[in-house]
Amino acid sequence: MPRMYDFLLYGAGQLVTCSNPGKGPKRGKSLSDPGIVSDGAIAVSGGTIQAIGPRDDVLRAVGSARVERTMDAGGRVVMPGWVDPHTHAVFSRYRADEYEARIRGEGYLEIERRGGGIKRTVREVRAMSEDQLFEVSRRRLAKILEGGTTTIEIKSGYGLDLENELKMLRVIARLGRELPLDVVATFMGAHQKPPESSGGSAYVRLVIDDMIPAVAREGLAEFVDVFCERGVFSVEETEEILVAARAHGLGLKVHADEITPQGGAELAARLAARSAEHLTKISRAGIDALASSDTIAVLLPATTFGLGSRDFAPAREMIDRGVAVALATDFNPGSSPSCSMSFVVAVACSQMRMTPAEAVNAATVNAAFAAGRGGRVGSLEKGMQADFAVHDVEDYREIPSRAGTNHAVAVVKAGAIAWERSAYETASEVGL
Ligand code: NIG
Ligand code: FE
Numbered sequence: 001m002p003r004m005y006d007f008l009l010y011g012a013g014q015l016v017t018c019s020n021p022g023k024g025p026k027r028g029k030s031l032s033d034p035g036i037v038s039d040g041a042i043a044v045s046g047g048t049i050q051a052i053g054p055r056d057d058v059l060r061a062v063g064s065a066r067v068e069r070t071m072d073a074g075g076r077v078v079m080p081g082w083v084d085p086h087t088h089a090v091f092s093r094y095r096a097d098e099y100e101a102r103i104r105g106e107g108y109l110e111i112e113r114r115g116g117g118i119k120r121t122v123r124e125v126r127a128m129s130e131d132q133l134f135e136v137s138r139r140r141l142a143k144i145l146e147g148g149t150t151t152i153e154i155k156s157g158y159g160l161d162l163e164n165e166l167k168m169l170r171v172i173a174r175l176g177r178e179l180p181l182d183v184v185a186t187f188m189g190a191h192q193k194p195p196e197s198s199g200g201s202a203y204v205r206l207v208i209d210d211m212i213p214a215v216a217r218e219g220l221a222e223f224v225d226v227f228c229e230r231g232v233f234s235v236e237e238t239e240e241i242l243v244a245a246r247a248h249g250l251g252l253k254v255h256a257d258e259i260t261p262q263g264g265a266e267l268a269a270r271l272a273a274r275s276a277e278h279l280t281k282i283s284r285a286g287i288d289a290l291a292s293s294d295t296i297a298v299l300l301p302a303t304t305f306g307l308g309s310r311d312f313a314p315a316r317e318m319i320d321r322g323v324a325v326a327l328a329t330d331f332n333p334g335s336s337p338s339c340s341m342s343f344v345v346a347v348a349c350s351q352m353r354m355t356p357a358e359a360v361n362a363a364t365v366n367a368a369f370a371a372g373r374g375g376r377v378g379s380l381e382k383g384m385q386a387d388f389a390v391h392d393v394e395d396y397r398e399i400p401s402r403a404g405t406n407h408a409v410a411v412v413k414a415g416a417i418a419w420e421r422s423a424y425e426t427a428s429e430v431g432l
Contacts, residue, residue: 001051005067007044007386007415010055012078013430015040016396017052017380018365025296025324025369026361034357034396035379040078043067044386047414052380069417071410075431077396079360081150081387081411082341083367083378085184086277086298086328088191089144089154090137090171092124095334102308108335109231109259118158118192121333125158125168134171141179144331144339145419148389148408151182151378153328153371155225157191160203162211165189169220180418182387184371186253187212187221190233190241204237208244216248222372223274225253228264235263242271251372257282269293275326275370279318280304280311287314291322296370299362300330301347302338315352326366327359346403356397386415394430 017035020026041058043051051061098111111117125133144152154175156168169185176183189211190204197203215221224245228238242252251274256264258278265286268276276290277298290297299313318325327344330336338344341363348359368378377385390410391399399407409424410417 001061001063001065002045003065005043005045005050005062005065006047006069007412008041008062008067008070009073009078010041010058010070011073011075012040013073013075013394014038014077014396015042015052015380016077016079016360018080018361018378019381020365020379023375025326025366025374027322027324028319031319031325031358031361032355034360042078042380042386042388044415047386049380049382049384049386052382073390074425074428075394076409076428077391077393078388079148079391079396080364080378080380081389081413082148082363083151083371083373084144084149084328084331084341085153085275085326085367085370086300086330087152087154087339088157088330088332089140089152089339090133090156090168091121091158091333092128092136093333094337095120096337098334099306099337108307117334119195121158122160122192122195126164130167130171133167134174137171137175138179140339141175141181145179145181145411146408147340147342147406148391148411149181149341150387150389150411150413150418151184151368151371151373153184153186155186155188155191157188160189160192160194162214165211166214166218166220169215173220180413180416182373182377184223184373185221186223186225187215187250188225190226190238192227192232201237204233204240207241212244212248212250216250221250223251223253225255227255228262228267229255229258230260230262235267238264239267239271242273246271253277257286261286265290269295274372277328278303279313282313287318287321287323290318296324296326296366298326298328298370299348299352300328300336301352302344303330303336304351305347306336306338312352315348315354319354319358324366324369325362326370327362328367328370340406342399342406343403346400349400356400359400360396386412388412392424392428392430
């Protein structure tokens with residue numbers, strides 16, 4: 001055992017570990033186990049969990065070693081930091097007018113056709129300098145951290161030409177360097193065909209021949225994602241792009257079966273993609289394909305909510321048939337301007353009938369696998385990075401049931417306090 005610890009947390013009324021004895025993403029019944037330790041403690045050294053479990057066991061393990069910093073969780077819930085494995089968090093500004101237009105009845109694709117939607121954000125992002133784009137994004141990520149998120153995947157895709165896609169990816173890399181969050185970069189040049197494209201295959205060639213090689217050469221992304229949708233990128237185009245990405249050593253993700261069932265989930269499974277995301281219109285064959293693959297289904301119920309739709313992905317059927325399910329915000333300026341994983345967990349429970357335990361596992365351990373960080377973050381176990389949040393609740397099920405409030409009061413990243421709400425001890429309902 002180490003002779004010195006950076007951090008010792010004790011007094012966790014519920015220490016929700018999301019522990020993962022199977023080592024891969026959780027499926028079926030194992031998704032139902034939140035791995036709760038009552039009156040738990042965590043000892044950290046070198047950013048890594050050295051001891052975790054009931055308070056007495058951890059204190060015995062620490063013994064008389066020096067401890068740099070202690071924290072009494074005061075009976076509150078302590079959980080892994082959220083892992084958000086699908087966001088478009090680097091953008092210009094929110095499109096709140098489109099939110100109202102959708103409520104009034106205009107469709108998402110109709111708004112796109114009249115020059116709104118992604119195209120509008122592309123125009124704005126192209127006009128911004130790299131420093132401006134960094135600064136707006138930095139402020140957003142600081143807020144995201146306050147919600148208890150400690151790892152985030154961010155996609156490019158509002159540049160849609162080589163220069164502006166690289167600009168976005170450099171901003172994403174800088175966010176990871178300068179903020180206390182782990183940031184995973186995904187190249188999504190195939191988010192849309194750009195405004196200047198005639199809609200033909202020339203842009204697909206540009207993505208394959210110029211953009212993917214440049215992104216891989218500069219080491220600016222771990223994954224490549226494609227919006228596989230009628231009128232955007234066909235299944236054939238998606239496959240061509242993903243095969244090229246794989247040849248450059250990049251991992252694969254697909255925006256699949258969101259608006260029309262296209263067989264995107266089946267394609268993702270066949271190419272052994274890391275994840276298939278959205279899946280609101282997934283077919284039975286798509287569910288079966290994912291269930292018998294290692295591809296993770298990343299579900300985005302805040303997008304359905306943000307679009308004012310009722311089309312939630314069939315999470316129950318997926319889980320019951322053995323699909324590894326994760327949750328994410330899809331945080332973006334249009335369809336899902338919410339960046340709160342607690343909110344996503346709440347919508348997943350009330351609208352997709354996931355149990356709180358399933359939703360919490362999907363938003364932590366499984367989300368970490370979807371973001372390529374499985375085995376390192378997402379669960380609280382010996383040897384894992386010490387990323388956790390203290391939530392001002394007595395029972396973790398209050399996080400979804402008491403939706404609309406950010407219950408996080410302290411966020412620890414790699415064993416260091418990354419954010420703490422001031423004076424929460426005296427304003428708390430917990431422990432009275
Ligand atoms: O995942 N589906 C495609 N793209 C995004 C929307 C991005 C935007 O509206 O700006 C999504 O929902
Ligand atoms: Fe998305």
